[in-house]
Amino acid sequence: MCSRFPLIQWALPWRLSLVVVALLALVAWRPALAQSAAPVRIGVLAYLGNEAAVEEWSPVVTQLSKALPGRSVELRLLAHEGLVAAAKGRDIDFVITNPGHYVELESRVGASRILTLQTGDAPGSADQAIGTAVVTRSDDQRIQRLADLRSQRVAIVGEEGFAGFQVAWRELAAEGIEPTRDLDLRTVGLPMDRVLTAVSSGQADAGFVRACMIEAKPEWRARFRVVAPRHETGFACASSTRLYPNWPIATLRHTDPELARAVTIALLEMRREDSPIVWTVPADYQAVHDLQRELQIGSYAGLRTPTMTAIVRRYWPWIVGLFALIGLGGLYTFHVERQVDARTADLRAAARERQALEAHLQQSREQAEHLARLSVLGELSGTLAHELNQPLAAIGNYAQSLIRRADNQRLTPETVREAAGEMAGQAERAAGVLGRIRSFAKKRVAQRTHVSPDAVVRDAVALFRGMQAGAPPVDVVDELPPGTTVSMDGLQIQQVLLNLLKNGWDATRELPPERQRLSVRLSLVSGQLRIEVRDLGDPLADAQQSQLFEPFFTTKPDGMGLGLAICRTIAEAHGGRLDAAPAANPPGLVFSITLPHDVRAPLSRPAPLADSSGR
Template sequence: MRILQTWIPVLLISVCLAASRPAGASVPAPAAGAEAPIRIGVLAYRNAEFIQATWQPMLAHLNHTLSPRVFELLQADHATLQQAVREGTIDFVLTNPGHYVELETSLGASRIATLHHERSPTADYALGAAVIARSNRTDLQQLSDLRRKRLAATTPEGFGGYQIVWRELKELGIDPEKHLEGLVYTGLPMENVLQAIRDGKADAGIVRACVLESIPDWQAHFRVLSPRTDGNLACAVSTRLYPDWPIASLRHTDPALSRAVIVALLQMLPDREGISWSVPADYQSVHELFRDLQIGPYAYLREPSLRALAREYWPFLAIALLLLLCGIFYTVRVEHLVHKRTAALQAALKEGNAMRERMRAHQEQTHHLSRLSILGELSATLAHELNQPLAGIANYGQSLLRRMERGALTDAAVQQASTEIVAQAGTAAGILQRIRSFARKRPPQREMHKAHAVVGDTLALFRSMLSSPPDIVLDNRLPDSACIHADALQIQQILLNLLKNGLDAMQQLPEQDRRMHVGLSLENGLILIAIRDYGHGLDGIAPKQLFEPFRTTKEDGLGLGLSICEGIAEVHEGRLDASMASDGPGMIFTLALPAHEC
């Protein structure tokens, strides 16, 4: 049966080749000594002696069958073999399935036959890998136990020495680059992996299937992880099975030579190791492995795509999305709080403005009441002052009536009486006008005023309200251009309050000794208005305490006059000070206001 399986494909291919040749043609045979040797490059996955022994029967068969052509082997690793294919220094290549698929895709290699071993009933399922560890490593039983362990392999390009196991680990969720403690690449030959395990350089290692079976008593030294029982291969394996090694012709290989080699290989009987050749196997499973691992001809799949990135980095994308949603929620909440706080601030600002408006109205009312209080305190003397011009008007009117009764009324008498009546009426009207201007209620109006004029009007008003005003000396040392930017009525209110307080302080003095001094001067950009009386001064009260609300030295006083006056001065960016006179009795009150040119 085994012989029939081998020779039926041979006969079919021979018939096909014979039909394709012209009548009388035969397998080409070069003239003796005229042709260069035909070189077959072979992947040296084990030591040179093993490779030579393995492929010597095939080499001898080809040399015998296709004589006088001479075939020779070139043993090389992956990179050297690939370079030889690229440069055309070999005619055929004999390598593992993974390496062949790469050569097929990139350099146009074409398989002409697949290795067949008697340990496997079919060449399509003949190649696998075994992951081994030392027999005393009880912690290593399954492939999943390789996490955080050191794994030895030949090279990253090794099909049976790494890539087959890589696929199995990936399906278990183990990325060799991330989840192992380390990958130990030993290089070829594969015996280096066994030595790395023996020397403790690796916890486990990868070898091609059936390598262990070539070691006497291997089970006493090694254990196979996740062993599989597969009827297709009589060797210990840890992975699924793939097609066996192919032999491939290259782009520059003579097609006639390739056909001759195909016929010769298919005619080869199993050697002492049970090795023969069959028709090319299907290597689709190798393509699937490369596609799953995204290596070799499918390395382009590693290029990031949106779907691949989302699949690989979904935890980070989920966190980023969560942070974005949190950021949006935070922004919306902050905007809501800002809007709410802004509305509250606007309401508070509106309330504050309303409160300031009420305070301003109350302040104006207080100032108005303060002025009325001053007028009330001076009402007795005010009545006396108004009585004088009214009495004069009455006397001149009666004089005219008596002259008319006597018939002695002359034009000169009428003119004199009328003139005096008009003068006395004007005096009374002036007194009332000043009092009405001082007492009226109106909003503050800050304008430029000459300082000495404001002081002069205040003194005139003060004198007009008194029957016996004190002697007031005005000492004006200001330039004529010195002005204040102020509400004149409020400044008069301060000065009248200070003048009245000075007069009250001198009530115990005889009228001839009552005197006051008003000085105007310019100092450091300030206009100073100093009012001094010669009264009894302070009785145990500090000057600064005079400006405290509800503190007074008068029995019937409220203690608000000086406090109000100090507030008015501060509103005008000035100040009001009090001090004891240093050269005699009395107090000195000084109003300081910013000076301006006008």
């Protein structure tokens, strides 16, 4: 090793004293290091693939195994980011990588070079050792200069490659070419011979590889040529770019200083006559810093004005996480919306079913009301025939009288006019009875309008008395202001009144004539319309009174027990009530219909009117 000191002193005299002191200091520590069983872990950038890397760096393993007996040496063959992750995870103790990657590791993981690879014996060979060869096929003469690469397909290992991209990038930038914009870059990844495969197969017009790679194999030298070669003094290979320092071996923040000293001494003892790899004192990597500063990459990426692409590249894990959260939020929102839509659909279906059920119930209610009216008509059909027989008999008598007078030659115009008038009057009377019955029996949909309660009551009384032979007197007492109207379905309220009048007549039919009289009173109570129907019948038992409005309960031998239940339903459908209570001045029972307070009445209040003309 002493024979190499003059070369070292000539190249870097200020570092010589440090190396010598380190050599002398580490001799005493070797026994202690040899006794440790922890392996020496070296991370290597495998730019030519794992097999080529093992073959290239096996002399280092052999040398360290001899110099550090009792300790194993492990090579960890990794790519760029793999080396960074291993350094952060303390999975390696040393790093052997290209100069650009090393400068980046200085700022990212605290790497510190201890030696630099020396490829030749000439002074400064370690400082001028790395370049990039822009290669194309030997039979392709289209690309002669770097400027000819514009718009061409160019194969690269990746934008993080030093000799595989960044060194060429600096030269292209000097030509005014922005690779990511002006070239059709084709990233093929490691190992670097994939670049040659892409160029050879025609997938790319040119490629960036490390200088001296073409000269390594005769078949590559024959198949490819270097574009715009530069022949540097002391550098045996063709390079398309300027040269940079060789690969360093560097320690990390967690590397044991004693182990670092021992490894440094062991690697400096490697001689060219015994090994293809020779190490020298650390080279000056200022040229690499200049390159990264110009291109604003690596540890100088912060100088570049942020672009969307740069931001995505730098913060892509966070961006991916953000979009993942947004995606999960969107999926959750979609799931919730699906659930809401499903629930809404269920609610709508339930609402439709409810509406259908309500419509069916309404139809059933109307059907029941119609049947109740028909039932009342059926019960009154006997007396109805009697009422119709009177006008029909009168019409028949007048017709026979006209015939006899005509046969006796005593028919005069005055007689004909008198008979015709009487016949017309009787026919009108019969038509009125039938019209009221037809209107009452007709099946219809409930319709509310503002009508006069007095008119509804009087029509109901007239219908009741017109259909009943020997009907009792009905007194109508109207205590409402003139012109009072209420929103109601007049026919339905008429149906209620007719049922109540008929029930009152049925309850007093067998009583003395003075107790067969019925009365109807109309009044305003607390702003609501009240219609009271009273009879003078015998009182009901308490049990019967409590069941009076229950369906199918009746005190009549031939009754169905639906009349009063339907009447209460009609009153409640109008927002009112139907109640029954014993009369305040016995005997008798009072049915009260109470309707809501939307009563329209004038401010003046005349005296009540008593009327029994409905008889």
